[in-house]
Amino acid sequence: MRQNVMHPISKNEFTDVKKMYAVVSGKGGVGKSLITSLIAVGLRREGYEVGIFDADITGPSIPKMFGVSGAKIESDSKAIYPVRTHNDIKIMSMNLLLNKEDAPVIWRGPLIAKTIEQFWTEVGWGILDYFLIDMPPGTGDVALTVFQSLPIDGIIIVTSPQDLVSLIVKKAYNMAKQMDIPIIGIVENMSYAICPHCGKEFDIFGKSKLEDVAEQLDLRILGRIPIDPELTKLCDKGEIEKVRNLYLDSCIEVLKRDVGEGL
């Protein structure tokens, strides 16, 4: 794990994580939570122990994608415990602690940062090969706090075709560089479209800029995800674990190699 964390917070005795990755984006609305979920599903299918920490506190959508929104959180005098999905991925999210799923979280930065800290110090995650953090969108205070306090091994940047054109993606890139956190690579979501009727692929945003930007910033391409109606349907039904095409084979291979090196 990264040693040069500026303000490290201790974990509890019930948590042992081999690799911790943060999934980030330059701004909101690029499908970061979906990509986090797909990576978790892919790693779990390979037999790894996986946890997702939904740090997107003001817009938590991970429990819904896995169909565990109404799940009851277990706790005892020592810790609170993450919810387990159908395929045994562990999840903790603000959404699970709220009485009503659609209750807004209207908090200021310091309180959000404190809550994120508690998700690490007071949740008994158990032994995990991979701990994925679905970061708040953008590069604001909360993201900074997470980067400064958790021993993150690397970040995965999620971008949209528009963000590649406008280079908003560079915000996330620069933040990781400044914090000295390795960038594992970049995923382009909504890269192209698949016709629900004939399955044909369409470059609806024109030719992808992913390769150009990846070369310019020296980033590894981890995947290109199309707008796939199947993904929308599975997210809505809370059945993302039933996904047939992950579109993230190279991402999963890279992460597998990374954990192998750490053993």
Ligand SMILES: Nc1ncnc2c1ncn2[C@@H]1O[C@H](COP(=O)(O)OP(=O)(O)OP(=O)(O)O)[C@@H](O)[C@H]1O
């Ligand atoms: N590639 C895709 N194909 C089909 N549907 C998608 C795709 N990406 C995102 N969606 C749909 O958009 C919804 C919102 O996605 P998600 O919660 O990941 O992103 P967001 O909240 O808009 O953005 P972010 O997490 O980046 O803040 C998903 O539940 C899904 O229905």
